[in-house]
Amino acid sequence: MTKKKIIQVLTVLILMLFSFFYTNKSIELVRENDPLMKKIKATTEKYKVAAIDAKIIGNKIIPGKAGKEIDYQKSYTKMIQYGSYNEVLTTFKEVTPTISIDDYYDKYIVQGNSENKALSLVFKTNTTTNLQDVVNILNSKNIPGTFFVDGLLLENNTRLFETMTNHELELLSYDNKYDQIYFESAINYLNSLTKTSPKYCYAEYDQKEVIELCSSLKMHTIIPTIKTTKEPFKEIKNSLHNSAIISLPLSDITIKQLPSIIDYITQKGYSFETLSTLLSESTEK
Secondary structure, rough: OOOOHHHHHHHHHHHHHHHHHHHHHHHHHHHHHHHHHHHHOHHHHHHHHHOOOOEEEEOEEEOOEEEEEOOHHHHHHHHHHHHHOOHHHHOOOOOOOOHHHHHOOEEEEEEEEOOOOOEEEEEEEEHHHHHHHHHHHHHHHOOOOEEEEEHHHHHHHHHHHHOOOOOEEEEEEEEEEEEEHHHHHHHHHHHHHHHOOOOOEEEEOOHHHHHHHHHOOOOOOOOOOOHHHHHHHHHHHOOOOOOOOOEEOOHHOOOOOOOHHHHHHOOOHOOEHHHHHHOOOOOOO
């Protein structure tokens, strides 16, 4: 191809690009000045909900909450197809918090967003003793639980955990240790079992080995808001509040008191959510 021909081709391409650019700009200008678009934008403040940033307190963090605003383009497209303005067809998009838990894997999550009148029941699972009894109680009450399961226990009791489809499984440790190779292997095993990637690790206090390992794997580490021991019902009753993460042992006393605990929490107007739902900053749960 001659130099003259190359210049001609480049000139045509440049003209096409400019033509495309100005055509798009013209379409955008027409759309922005359309009375329909102006009417949609006039309702901006009516529907706008500001996002709430996550709250950082030392080495702890509490999730924020996404806001919402009108998706002008999607709303406009729907109403154009409808033929006129229809407020019911207004479409929204989420506004993510400026400060999010997903920016801070090196801090402990200690509860969900305090505006959420819900809570999660979590169970540290390094034994199968009483496990089936706890699952049966939760199932009978139609309550989801989140079980932090030891990787070795999971491998040795796959059929048992496969039946826990109404509940959430997360990884606790591997043979009660936090060796990265085995931990990652257990993550893959749990992923193959549940078809979802584990998101959370469990610590009962400031456990450096846990949070360092989990943050390196982009997993959040929780410390329960309420960690029950000898008298679960009493301990929960004295400390219950919005978005609490309640840890219960797989003990005989838990088996005995769990039905009453669930009934009490329900009577107080709280709902039960899996941990991932409770801690989600998205409004689309």
